[in-house]
Amino acid sequence: MYRFVLRRLVFALLVLWLVSVAVFVLFFVAPHDPARMIAGRLATPETVALVRHRLGLDQPVLEQYLHFLGGLLHGDLGYSYYNSEPVTTLIAERIPVTLSLTLGAAIIWLLLGVAAGVIAARRPGTVLDRGITALVLAGLSTPPFLLGLLFLYVLFFRLHLAGVDWFPGGGYTPLTQDPLGWAQHLILPWLTLAVVSAATYARLTRTSLLEVLGEDYVRTARAKGVTERRVVYRHGLRAALTPVVTQLGIDVGTLLGGAIVTESVFGLPGLGQLAVQSVTTQDLPVIIGIVLLAALFIVLANIVVDAGYALLDPRVRLA
Amino acid sequence: MSLTELKPLPVEEAAPVAGRGPLALAWRRLRRDPAAVASATVIAVLVAVALAAPLIAALTGHGPADQYRDTGLTPDGLPVPPSGRFWLGTDNLGRDVLVRVVYGTRISLLVGVAATVLAVAAGLVAGLVSGYFGGAVDTALARFMDVVLSFPFLLFAIALVSIAGPSLSVSVAVIAFFSWAAVGRIVRGQTLSIREREYIEAARSLGASDLRIMAVDVLPNLIAPVIVYGTLLIPVAIVFEATLSFLGLGVLPPTPSWGNMLADSLQYYQVAWWFALFPGLALLVTTLAFNLLGDAVRDALAPGSGRG
Numbered sequence: 001m002y003r004f005v006l007r008r009l010v011f012a013l014l015v016l017w018l019v020s021v022a023v024f025v026l027f028f029v030a031p032h033d034p035a036r037m038i039a040g041r042l043a044t045p046e047t048v049a050l051v052r053h054r055l056g057l058d059q060p061v062l063e064q065y066l067h068f069l070g071g072l073l074h075g076d077l078g079y080s081y082y083n084s085e086p087v088t089t090l091i092a093e094r095i096p097v098t099l100s101l102t103l104g105a106a107i108i109w110l111l112l113g114v115a116a117g118v119i120a121a122r123r124p125g126t127v128l129d130r131g132i133t134a135l136v137l138a139g140l141s142t143p144p145f146l147l148g149l150l151f152l153y154v155l156f157f158r159l160h161l162a163g164v165d166w167f168p169g170g171g172y173t174p175l176t177q178d179p180l181g182w183a184q185h186l187i188l189p190w191l192t193l194a195v196v197s198a199a200t201y202a203r204l205t206r207t208s209l210l211e212v213l214g215e216d217y218v219r220t221a222r223a224k225g226v227t228e229r230r231v232v233y234r235h236g237l238r239a240a241l242t243p244v245v246t247q248l249g250i251d252v253g254t255l256l257g258g259a260i261v262t263e264s265v266f267g268l269p270g271l272g273q274l275a276v277q278s279v280t281t282q283d284l285p286v287i288i289g290i291v292l293l294a295a296l297f298i299v300l301a302n303i304v305v306d307a308g309y310a311l312l313d314p315r316v317r318l319a
Numbered sequence: 320m321s322l323t324e325l326k327p328l329p330v331e332e333a334a335p336v337a338g339r340g341p342l343a344l345a346w347r348r349l350r351r352d353p354a355a356v357a358s359a360t361v362i363a364v365l366v367a368v369a370l371a372a373p374l375i376a377a378l379t380g381h382g383p384a385d386q387y388r389d390t391g392l393t394p395d396g397l398p399v400p401p402s403g404r405f406w407l408g409t410d411n412l413g414r415d416v417l418v419r420v421v422y423g424t425r426i427s428l429l430v431g432v433a434a435t436v437l438a439v440a441a442g443l444v445a446g447l448v449s450g451y452f453g454g455a456v457d458t459a460l461a462r463f464m465d466v467v468l469s470f471p472f473l474l475f476a477i478a479l480v481s482i483a484g485p486s487l488s489v490s491v492a493v494i495a496f497f498s499w500a501a502v503g504r505i506v507r508g509q510t511l512s513i514r515e516r517e518y519i520e521a522a523r524s525l526g527a528s529d530l531r532i533m534a535v536d537v538l539p540n541l542i543a544p545v546i547v548y549g550t551l552l553i554p555v556a557i558v559f560e561a562t563l564s565f566l567g568l569g570v571l572p573p574t575p576s577w578g579n580m581l582a583d584s585l586q587y588y589q590v591a592w593w594f595a596l597f598p599g600l601a602l603l604v605t606t607l608a609f610n611l612l613g614d615a616v617r618d619a620l621a622p623g624s625g626r627g
Contacts, residue, residue, distance in 0.1 A: 015469050022475075026482050137614070141606035143558045145565050145581060146599045149588060157589050257471040261562055265585065275474055276566055279481035287478050294471030302469065 008306065012299040019295040020072070023288045024065050038081055055081060068288075077292075078285040080278075087289040090274065097172055098270035100182065101189055101262065102255040106248065108194035109201055114237075114244065116198065117205025122232060124210060132202060139199025148192040148265035155188060170267035189266045193259060197251060204247055209240040238312055245308050253301030257294020341620075342542070348619040355615030361608040369424040376422070379406070381415035383422040384573040388413050398591040408593035411583055419575035420597050426564075426576040427605060430491055431557035437495035438556075439549045442502025443541065449503065450510025451533055461507065467500040473562070480568040490569050494559045502548055506541055513540050543620040550613035554606040561602055577602045 035052035043051075052058045056067065071078055077087035120132040156169040167188050173181035212218065213236050221235045222228075258272030267273075271290055278286035339347075349355045368375070376382055391413025393399055401408040407417040449460035476493045483489045513519065514537070522532050563569030564578025572579055577598040584595035 011465075015466055018466055019470065019475075023478060026479060137610055138607065141554060141603060141610050143561055143565075143602060143606070145562065146602060149581065149585065149595055149599065153588050153592065153595070254471055254473070257474050260473055260477070260566065264566060272474075275477060279477050279568070282481065287481070291471060291474055291478055294474050295469065298469050298471055 004306070005303070008303045012296075012303065015299050016292060016295055020069070020288065020292055021065075023291050024061075024068070072292075077289040080286050081283045082281055087285045090286060091271065091289055091293060094269060094271045094274050096174065097268055098256060098259060098263070098272065100175060100186055101193070101259050101268060101270060102252060104186055105190045105193035105197070105255075105259075105262075106252050108190055109197040110244075110248065112194060113198035113201025114205050114241075116202035118209060118232065118237065120202065120206045121209035121213065129206075132206075136199045136202050139196055140203070142196055144192055144196045144261045145265050147196055148188070148262060151188045151192055152265070172268050172270075185268075189259075189262050189268060192265070193255070193262050200247060200251075201244060204243050205240065208243050209236055212236050212240040241312055242309055245305050245312065249301040249305030249308075250298070253298035254294070256297040256301075258290060345543075345616075345619040349615060352615045352619065354611050355619070358608040358611035358615065361604065362612065365424055365428060365605055365608070368421055369428050372418075372421045372425055376418045379415060379418055381405075381418050383418050383575050384414065386412045386414055391415070398587060398594050400591070401593055407597045408591065410580065410591075410594050411587055414575075416580075416593060416597050419580060420577070420601050422575045423577045423580060423598060423601065424605075426487070426570050426574070427557050427560060427602070430487065430494065430560040431553045431609075434491045434494035434498065434556040434560075435549055435552045437491065438498035438552060439502050439545060441495065441499035442504075443506055443545060445499065446503040446506025446508075447510055447533055447537065447541070450507040451514055451529070451537060453511075453514075457507075460503070464500040464503050464507075467497070468504070470497070472497040476559075476563065477566065477568055480563065485563070485568050485571055487570055490560050490563055493563070494556050497559075498552055498556065502545070502552070505544055505548055509541055509544055510537055513537050547613065547617040547620060550609065550616050554609040554613070557602070557606055557609070 035048050035055060035057055038055075039048045039051045049058070056064055059067075068078065075088070077091075079086055080090055116132050116135070120129040123129055151167075152169055155167045159166060160169075166184070168185050171185055173185050175182040209232075213232070218231060218235055221231050226235070256271075258270060258275050259268075260272030260275060262268070263270040263272040264276060271293070274286065275290045277283075278290070372383075381387070387405075387409065390404060391399060391409040398409045398411055398413070399405060405415050405417070407415075407420065410416055410419065445460055445464070449457045449464075476497060479493050480489055519532060519536055522536050527535070560569055561576070561578035561581070564576040565582045567579070567582060569578055570576040580598040581595060581602075584591070584598070588595045
């Protein structure tokens with residue numbers, strides 16, 4: 001167990017390091033000059049040089065990277081080129097939004113997806129199964145921004161015209177300020193993310209459960225008289241959830257780094273929105289910070305998932 | 320060749336049947352699957368529309384980037400609804416939505432197919448080399464694939480695009496770069512098991528070179544999973560492109576893409592439903608058709624695997 005965690009942590013650090021190098025290299029290979037952009041179009045060469053010096057951009061690339069790495073080891077990600085705020089502060093402000101969005105949506109899509117998958121797998125080939133399969137295909141084919149737009153039109157705009165204002169059309173209220181407003185602002189983004197993702201989970205659950213239900217130990221369980229309910233949920237689903245958990249790790253890890261599309265459709269001030277903004281303003285320290293954080297989330301999620309296998313499936317031993 | 324299902328097979332018809340390879344059999348199954356035929360028809364229509372885009376533009380008399388500020392906008396400067404002049408209405412700049420949706424088909428199909436071909440080619444080579452040679456080569460390549468797969472891809476794609484500057488070829492490269500590793504992993508897994516078969520050993524003992532064994536003995540066995548995965552990768556790539564364009568990081572305006580049309584429509588969906596509906600519908604129909612076809616291809620190549 002310890003060796004497993006240690007090995008995964010080493011790999012995690014390797015990934016993070018590679019990500020940081022990749023972003024850094026890309027940025028310096030690119031033909032543009034942030035100092036010039038920040039100083040403005042009318043700036044004199046002296047001003048540009050001054051800005052460049054202030055940002056440390058006049059030093060050799062390797063030195064800049066080492067300086068950055070040194071700061072990183074102290075939990076310091078540097079300062080935004082634009083509003084001179086510490087990157088860690090900027091990111092910390094956005095995390096609650098993305099966290100609320102992702103975790104809420106994940107709960108909904110797990111419930112929807114796994115339930116649909118179990119229903120379909122228990123009665124393969126029936127009308128119900130075919131219906132679920134068709135819905136899954138529709139869900140897999142729908143880009144989240146399209147569904148978000150549809151929700152905005154029907155559930156916000158049309159209802160608003162009808163005098164019903166249940167769902168706000170965008171924005172965010174912190175949980176600590178107004179829990180009801182928080183949930184109200186997040187319900188459409190949650191549904192958008194969840195409905196699209198649930199399709200993947202329904203498909204995974206169905207395929208995996210069908211496979212598991214065909215295994216010898218399930219037959220044994222049935223033969224010794226275990227009720228069908230218990231066979232499906234205790235013996236079958238538990239083992240069948242392994243690929244579902246893998247996918248969950250990937251999805252939650254990725255989304256925590258910024259549910260970029262959903263945030264931009266609903267105007268949620270999360271990490272994804274910050275990423276898109278920083279990209280348009282070429283704010284390197286912020287971009288690096290978010291990308292690193294996202295990679296960290298993905299790597300951590302993977303470790304949690306691998307440890308979770310052992311809890312779910314008694315046959316799995318960590319090595 | 321007609322085999323009736325009711326009568327038992329006559330003996331004399333058995334001979335030609337025996338000559339069919341697995342791909343020919345899969346093709347037959349595919350042609351008999353109504354979902355496959357329907358989705359393939361839709362895709363054929365989409366390709367025809369993409370090819371005939373200038374023709375359709377000429378028919379309406381509107382170019383994809385032409386702004387009709389007098390006829391294409393209301394006196395308040397808002398998009399006009401579908402009419403005899405603009406069949407699918409206009410957008411916020413008074414451009415013809417129909418013509419733009421039609422031109423957007425070109426971008427989506429081009430990016431979807433080009434990125435998929437690149438990703439599949441790279442994944443095939445990497446997976447084959449990794450799985451066949453094993454050892455240090457395998458460790459290095461497999462680890463590299465793991466690293467690529469653990470990158471926050473959309474975020475990284477955004478960072479990449481911001482640096483290289485958005486364009487069509489950058490979109491294709493970015494999408495391919497974040498898709499090949501998944502193909503590589505599948506190919507590697509398959510190659511690992513094929514490598515141990517006896518006929519590979521036989522080929523080697525006959526003196527066949529590694530390159531020959533990979534090309535002649537291993538590669539044909541990889542075609543089925545690669546075709547299935549490739550077909551299912553196309554809609555993913557199309558959505559990826561639309562997402563990049565939606566975020567303003569894909570195809571540059573004024574070139575129309577479904578993604579950037581939808582991004583523009585986000586501000587106007589309350590007054591101009593047609594502006595969002597038609598590019599959205601086009602995107603949905605396209606991804607649905609490719610997903611349906613991919614499922615059907617999988618069923619045809621591996622009967623009994625079941626839909627899921």
